[in-house]
Amino acid sequence: MSRPILEVRNLVKRYGDLVAVNDISFDVLRQEVFGILGPNGAGKTTTLEMIETLRAIDSGEIILDGINVKANPLEIKKRIGVQLQSSSFFDKLTLSELLGLFGAFYGRNVDPVLLLGEVELQDKHKSLVNQLSGGQKQRFSIAAALVNDPTVLFLDEPTTGLDPQARRHLWGVIKRIKDEGKTIVLTTHNMEEAEELCDRVAIMDAGRIVSLAPPRELVDVLLAKGFKGERIERLASLEDVFLDLTGHSLRDE
Amino acid sequence: MNLKWKLMVASLKMFFRQREAIIWTLLLPLFMVLLFSLADFGGTDRTPIGIVNNTGLRADSVLTMLQRLEFLDVKEGTQHDELSALEAGERDLVLVLSRSNGRTEVLAFGSEARQQAFELASALVQHTLDEVTFQSSALPNRTLLIPRMVAGKNITYVDFLLPGVVSMSIMQLGVFGVAFSFVSLKKRGILRRLSVTPVRPGDFVTAQIVTRLIIVMLQIGLLVGVGVLVLDVHIEGGLAEMLVVGVLGAFVFLGIGFSIAGISRSEDQVAPIANIVAMPMILLSGVFFSRGHLPGVIQWITSFLPLTYLTNSMRAIAMDGASITQVGPDLVGLTVWALITGAMAVKLFRWE
Numbered sequence: 317m318s319r320p321i322l323e324v325r326n327l328v329k330r331y332g333d334l335v336a337v338n339d340i341s342f343d344v345l346r347q348e349v350f351g352i353l354g355p356n357g358a359g360k361t362t363t364l365e366m367i368e369t370l371r372a373i374d375s376g377e378i379i380l381d382g383i384n385v386k387a388n389p390l391e392i393k394k395r396i397g398v399q400l401q402s403s404s405f406f407d408k409l410t411l412s413e414l415l416g417l418f419g420a421f422y423g424r425n426v427d428p429v430l431l432l433g434e435v436e437l438q439d440k441h442k443s444l445v446n447q448l449s450g451g452q453k454q455r456f457s458i459a460a461a462l463v464n465d466p467t468v469l470f471l472d473e474p475t476t477g478l479d480p481q482a483r484r485h486l487w488g489v490i491k492r493i494k495d496e497g498k499t500i501v502l503t504t505h506n507m508e509e510a511e512e513l514c515d516r517v518a519i520m521d522a523g524r525i526v527s528l529a530p531p532r533e534l535v536d537v538l539l540a541k542g543f544k545g546e547r548i549e550r551l552a553s554l555e556d557v558f559l560d561l562t563g564h565s566l567r568d569e
Numbered sequence: 570m571n572l573k574w575k576l577m578v579a580s581l582k583m584f585f586r587q588r589e590a591i592i593w594t595l596l597l598p599l600f601m602v603l604l605f606s607l608a609d610f611g612g613t614d615r616t617p618i619g620i621v622n623n624t625g626l627r628a629d630s631v632l633t634m635l636q637r638l639e640f641l642d643v644k645e646g647t648q649h650d651e652l653s654a655l656e657a658g659e660r661d662l663v664l665v666l667s668r669s670n671g672r673t674e675v676l677a678f679g680s681e682a683r684q685q686a687f688e689l690a691s692a693l694v695q696h697t698l699d700e701v702t703f704q705s706s707a708l709p710n711r712t713l714l715i716p717r718m719v720a721g722k723n724i725t726y727v728d729f730l731l732p733g734v735v736s737m738s739i740m741q742l743g744v745f746g747v748a749f750s751f752v753s754l755k756k757r758g759i760l761r762r763l764s765v766t767p768v769r770p771g772d773f774v775t776a777q778i779v780t781r782l783i784i785v786m787l788q789i790g791l792l793v794g795v796g797v798l799v800l801d802v803h804i805e806g807g808l809a810e811m812l813v814v815g816v817l818g819a820f821v822f823l824g825i826g827f828s829i830a831g832i833s834r835s836e837d838q839v840a841p842i843a844n845i846v847a848m849p850m851i852l853l854s855g856v857f858f859s860r861g862h863l864p865g866v867i868q869w870i871t872s873f874l875p876l877t878y879l880t881n882s883m884r885a886i887a888m889d890g891a892s893i894t895q896v897g898p899d900l901v902g903l904t905v906w907a908l909i910t911g912a913m914a915v916k917l918f919r920w921e
Contacts, residue, residue, distance in 0.1 A: 368765050369764075369765065370761070370764065370765060390767055393765060393766060393767045394767050396765070398762075398765040400758065400761065400762055400765070402758065404757045404758055404759055404762070405759060405762065406579070406583055406759060408582065408583040408586040408587055409579060409582060409583060413579065413582070416575070417575055417576070417579045418766065420571065420572045420575040420576070421572065421763075421766040421767060421768040422766065422767060423571075423572070464766075
């Protein structure tokens with residue numbers, strides 16, 4: 317079996333007395349979608365930002381594609397694609413111009429329209445970012461993270477704040493990127509999203525990983541312990557009702 | 570190279586697509602010059618005339634009479650000084666009095682560049698002389714002004730103002746333009762997004778600086794162009810010299826702008842700091858009015874302000890046609906300031 321694309325060993329981040337990330341270790345395998353789950357403040361984003369070179373590593377080691385993050389951040393930046401939480405872009409450039417500029421950061425000549433097609437925004441190539449809806453902005457942000465054809469794509473809470481239609485649409489986009497063979501690491505606190513997209517999930521709480529396995533396995537373990545949900549399993553949820561009434565089509569375009 | 574070029578093109582595009590930026594940095598100074606050109610602050614109600622007394626008499630009768638007239642602003646001086654003042658456009662008329670055959674002869678010098686002002690002033694003086702002659706028996710014969718013309722310049726307030734506003738707008742672009750845009754990039758997380766790409770902060774900042782230097786040059790060209798073509802401003806010196814001085818000045822104020830961006834967390838903090846830096850200079854560096862009216866100590870202290878150096882050299886080039894070497898002392902002052910503010914910016918400016 318080939319070496320994991322991302323190896324995190326005994327990672328620690330402290331802010332004064334607070335230990336935001338407390339000695340966590342995990343691997344991400346090639347071409348998998350790896351989810352980091354947890355409530356707000358669990359340390360998901362901090363973990364991601366240390367891998368992305370945005371935050372200093374207090375102790376521990378991160379190896380991405382065989383490269384040590386702490387020792388060689390520039391090489392890491394060339395290999396990763398990052399969608400930051402609520403990231404924004406220059407507001408007076410069109411989507412095409414932005415992607416062209418971001419491509420230049422990596423010394424690449426990108427075809428903006430083709431790239432926008434990947435996230436179904438090809439019609440918007442002449443728009444400005446502030447003319448986009450929330451879902452479109454998130455999709456554009458993913459397109460910008462793809463300009464360098466990254467080895468690992470990092471998505472930090474990509475669907476937070478989106479309506480169900482836009483969220484499901486974004487899931488479709490992420491699945492397609494996965495099918496093209498990309499490795500994706502994402503954070504979320506939406507469990508349905510984790511089940512839908514992730515091959516494996518790490519559940520974080522108070523800076524630690526409390527469990528790490530494929531979503532189905534985690535559920536089976538819980539059931540094996542004799543857990544019974546309070547509600548009887550229903551064949552449809554309120555979200556299904558919502559989508560049945562309002563349709564699957566996107567509202568933002 | 571490709572990256573630096575693309576960064577520069579992108580930031581130029583961003584600038585020119587920002588309506589507020591164009592209004593504040595390019596159109597406002599222009600509007601200011603146009604507005605002030607309508608109100609002529611340079612002139613006074615009284616007609617400025619010079620008198621050169623070559624009669625040998627301490628109180629020549631004609632001289633005494635002219636000095637009593639309230640609508641005249643009479644300056645007395647040597648023939649050399651007064652004629653230079655006339656050539657520089659500071660006098661409407663210079664009267665040279667001399668005695669011949671027991672009578673006072675009056676030569677009236679006017680500037681060819683300001684023929685109309687000369688004619689008006691000499692008519693006024695002649696008329697007054699005649700009136701007094703008829704009332705008095707002491708002067709039995711009419712004293713006639715003998716006109717003499719010299720070549721000269723017609724300097725208006727706009728000629729004085731334009732290089733001042735050019736200098737001020739360079740300061741505004743550096744201080745306010747840079748500080749606001751970088752704090753905004755920082756606050757909106759754009760710099761953070763850039764920091765996960767391999768782009769070097771230095772490349773990005775360089776592109777921003779080069780962009781602003783280009784805008785400064787456009788601004789100088791625009792103000793001078795409109796001044797000359799629309800407002801009939803006289804520019805004695807070269808545009809090239811003005812551009813050189815302007816770019817040097819821009820470095821000083823870009824340094825201040827980046828320093829302010831470094832110590833401000835939000836746009837709300839930028840405005841007061843930038844105003845504290847800029848306002849005293851706008852008032853004390855001779856942008857709108859000559860610094861000659863300032864009290865001695867203040868005049869001395871403010872002569873070291875960067876905007877004073879910039880305004881002085883810009884004005885010397887524009888009004889007197891000074892060369893780069895002639896404004897050398899001002900350029901040394903600007904260079905020292907550029908080093909100081911540059912070092913400050915390096916110390917205070919933070920990417921995050």
